[in-house]
Amino acid sequence: MNVEQHDNDETQSVREYLIYGAKLSRRAFLGGSGALITSLALDPKLAFAAANSSQPTSLDVAKPASWIEIHADNTVLIRTGKCDFGQSSIFTAYRQIVAEELSIPVANITNVVWGDTDVTPDGGGTFGLLRTNVQNLRKVAAYIREAVLTLAAEKFAVAKDSLKIKEGVIQAGNHTINYGELLANQNWSLSIPVRGELTSFMGIVVTGEPPMKPVSEYTIIGQPLKNPIVRPKVAGDNIWVGDVKLPGMLHARVIHPETLGSTLLKAGRLDKTLFANSQIVTINNLLAVVSSDEWEAVQAARSVEAKTQWSDWQGIPTTSTGLQQFLHDKPSWDDVPDMQSRAAKGDINMPVAKTHSAEYFMPYYKHAPIGPMVSVAEVKDGKVVVHTHSQNPQFLRMAIAKILKQPEADVIIKTYIGPGHFGRSNGGNAGSEDEAALLAVKLGVPVRVQWMRHDDMQWSTNSSAMLSQINIGLDEQGRIANYQAVHSGPPMQDDRPIGAILAGKETILPPTPDNPSFLHGLGIFIADTWVYGSVENIAETGRGMYQLGQQESPINVGIRDHSMRTPIQFQQNFPRETAMSEAAALAGMDAIDFRLAHITEPRFKAILERLKIEADWDSRPSPSPQASANGSQAVHGRGVSIMLRDNGYWACAAHIAVIPDTGEVKVERITLVSDTGIVVNPLQLKRQAEAGCIMGVSQALHEEVSFDNSKLTCTDWYSYPILKMAEVPKIKVVIAPDKTATMYGQGSESANALASSAIAGAFYDATGKAIRRLPLKPDYVKKALSA
DSSP, X not given: OOEEEEEOSSSOEEEEEEETTEEEEEEEEOSXXXXXXXXXXXXXXXXXHHHHOSXXXXXXXXXXXXXXXXXXXXXXXXXXXXXXXXXXXXXXXXXHHHHHHHXXXXXXXXXXXXXXXXXXXXXXXXXSIIIIIHHHHHHHHHHHHHHHHHHHXXXXXXXXXXXXXXXXXXXXXXXXXXXXXXXXXXXXXXXXXXXXXXXXXXXXXXXXXXXXXXXXXXXXXXXXXXXXXXXXXXXXXXXXXXXXXXXXXXXXXXXXXXXXXXXXXXOOOOOTTTXXXXXXXXXXXXXXXXXXXXXXXXXXXXXXXXXXXXXXXXXXXXXXXXXXXXXXXXXXXXXXXXXXOTTOBSOTTSOOSEEEEEEEEEOOEEOOOSSOOEEEEEEETXXXXXXXXXXXXXXXXXXXXXXXXXXXXXXXXXXXXXXXXXXXXXXXXXXXXXXXXXXXXXXXXXXXXXXXXXXXXXXXXXXXXXXXXXXXXXXXXXXXXXEEEEEEEOOSOOOOOHHHHHHTOXXXXXXXXXXXXXXXXXXXXXXXXXXXXXXXXXXXXXXXOOOTXXXXXXXXXXXXXXXXXXXXXXXXXXXXXXXXXXHHHHHTOBHHHHHHHHOOXXXXXXXXXXXXXXXXXXXXXXXXXXXXXXXXXXXXXXXXXXXXXXXXXXXXXXXXXXXXXTTEEEEEEEEEEEEOSBOSOHHHHHHXXXXXXXXXXXXXXXXXXXXXXXXXXXXXXXTSOOOOGGGOOEEEEEEOOOTTOOSBOOOHHHHHHHHHHHHHHHHHHHHSOOOOBXXXXXXXXXXXXXX
16 A cells, blocks of 8 residues: 655645555545545546536536545445436445445435436446446445545554444544544545446446455345335325426427328417417427426327328338247348357257257337336526436436537436336436427427327337247257257347437437447347256357338337346246246156256255245146146146346246136246345345236236337237236245355346246146247137147
């Protein structure tokens, strides 16, 4: 450790310490209070705000704004660019992780500043919250701890390694002092090394390797801290995005095109005798009606919409009912290079005794938040400020700046609590943000854009559809000799804001073969981690294509895809795990025992054995001895699925009932067993897993995007049904972490993806008939039963 000291006069000194790559500086004595402020050692490309604005709109080292502030009263403030979608991690796990590294009570972390681009430091999307993103705050906390120990060692003239911290109090022999007391009357600044770009998709990353607290010394991580955000949400104390009101604000309703390829021919006439306070606004194909009165804006928009003329377009090359066959018959997949699995090995063409070969299909899904998207935009002090509910505010900032052709420093994103939408805004936008910004800039007043239900259903993005061909060869002993999978479908991620496309404005690139961003290309990567370690011959291929209708659409839209929980891995795990259950039946083995026979990872073996107990599993081959594909009486079955995601091991058992004559499927109970590694907060992990499981059951039974050759035809909860409360099964979540784990675990994504394949396995067990497409709607079920 290098120590430098420079004395300027009797009342002021400058001291600098290098601490594992971070720089600790004391700039001056203060009059009576103190703070340790942690700031970024910024790369020049991150510090654009200070150079371009007298009022910086980003945190930077010149005016040290912080990741973490420790105040003289021993309270702590933390900042994160991540947002809350109900998962609670930034209010629970983040506080626990920081408190653990600092060895302070969680209650001392009294404030979490989140989301807003002008007061948070890191950027990046709200995903992988415990896998990657929290490591920034964890490292910063470790840097701070080491800095505080350095200061305490100097104060008490003792060796740094002789000090201990407990409950926020530093102990040096007989001397004790808390963080706040140590920092009193001094102003210390800690500059942290980072890399990356603030407004890129992934944001910036804290670098260096400060020593982390050993897992064996954890006292805070692992505790069931309650979510402090629940009570104010329920009580209505929080400001939700729909509550934002600004002086002089106009309400807008956007009239979206009639099809995904229509251009505006003529806007409908606005009857000023009926709608005196309203006006029509057009920007190329972006058409809106604004009014000072929201209900008038709604009525006026309906009136104008009825008279508006759009060009006709029928360019989507298939419909939702023909999508599976379209993907099956697609003559060429040469537009996009195939992608291969890292698990590929051996010879898949070796001779086998038996073969299971089948095709599996997953439709498009909607993100479908209960509350449609709403955003408010204003121009304030030369800055465009967008008030919204975003999953990646800094990336949205970049996109808005590009659309408006303004410096990123002149755009601020303010984030609020809102309805969750499961990934579709991890690129920042979900629909109305850019429309509000375009209208506010054009009109020069604040504009609130509220999407209606049909806007959200028809114009938001969709989780990708996929067709999978699975071949599993068995040897004479019924073991897997080879496994081959080919997964084909449209891409994962189109982050273009829809308003920008309609308005003809410059925006980020669409998914294309040559898009420089891996996430925004057309390739289908193999996302479902291979877990059957004893299988020697494996081939997995991903085949990508353009978004349906995108190339044909005059406005370059098409059916836009976007990641949703467990993106692409869900689409690949469902066919794999459903096929594994069918292969187990072909081998004459129990579905869990078949998996145990091919898994080599002890952690997977442990949770599968635990699942047998927790689910009251009856070990036997499928189908059930009582299986029937006919009759008006319910038949019962059980199925299983497994997944490795984010270093977490998951196993799921589903017990269902099927009435063959009506095609009705009822999920009676779900059992989840997880080993996610270090469990930061078991209470919140269990809650997230339960919620994810409910979402997965909904997708398995009901959800499917419908479309014709011109547009999406699902417009409401009748045409896009979701699970009802009365249909929610009994859910049992068992958290069984491996005690040797060294990584944090996270939960809800695996939970939602596992349900479908376990339910499909249970369907085969109950009826003796395979179901290889989702959802399990009565019509599809009856067709499968009659096959």
